[in-house]
Amino acid sequence: MAKKEVIKFKTRNRQGRRYMICRNSIEDKSYWGWQILSKYSRCNNWTEVGPNTTAVLCHVCVNKTVGPPDIKGGYKSSGRLRGWQFMKEFVDKEGNVFHKGIEQPKLKGTLKPTEPKPEKKKLTKREKQELRTQILQQMNMVRGKLKTAKFKKDVRAGNVQMRKLERQLKKL
Numbered sequence: 300m301a302k303k304e305v306i307k308f309k310t311r312n313r314q315g316r317r318y319m320i321c322r323n324s325i326e327d328k329s330y331w332g333w334q335i336l337s338k339y340s341r342c343n344n345w346t347e348v349g350p351n352t353t354a355v356l357c358h359v360c361v362n363k364t365v366g367p368p369d370i371k372g373g374y375k376s377s378g379r380l381r382g383w384q385f386m387k388e389f390v391d392k393e394g395n396v397f398h399k400g401i402e403q404p405k406l407k408g409t410l411k412p413t414e415p416k417p418e419k420k421k422l423t424k425r426e427k428q429e430l431r432t433q434i435l436q437q438m439n440m441v442r443g444k445l446k447t448a449k450f451k452k453d454v455r456a457g458n459v460q461m462r463k464l465e466r467q468l469k470k471l
């Protein structure tokens with residue numbers, strides 16, 4: 300009888316906790332994420348897992364499967380912060396001071412350059428749309444997986460994934 304090959308992932312025990320290497324550490328084609336992760340390099344992250352976990356995708360890889368394409372945020376090519384013209388006070392790297400975008404030559408060099416705030420990434424309309432498509436595709440994959448899931452834990456994992464995707468979709 301042909302049996303589906305089960306991949307055994309490396310685990311480690313540290314102080315009573317069990318860790319497992321990311322399933323993206325190898326070419327594991329047996330799950331939904333491979334379609335997306337195949338184009339990235341393999342990953343060697345370890346994640347704490349429960350005693351019965353047989354495979355885990357680390358959060359970095361999960362993010363890759365759901366995250367938007369690399370978006371460079373924060374700085375514009377001018378080297379000034381995005382939206383600096385609208386800031387009450389903005390100091391660029393040369394020490395030029397601006398009040399709402401208007402240079403204040405007298406203040407030059409008197410203040411520390413404005414640090415970028417860890418701002419939320421703002422997506423363009425197109426990026427949002429792409430992200431939405433990605434999420435919907437993933438939801439379809441998870442749904443398909445749920446249909447054929449034989450084990451409770453797979454159903455549970457699928458439902459968790461589904462809720463996560465729904466939340467992400469809502470946030471868009």
Ligand SMILES: [Zn+2]
Pocket residue numbers: 321322323324342343344356357358359360361
């Ligand atoms: Zn990983």
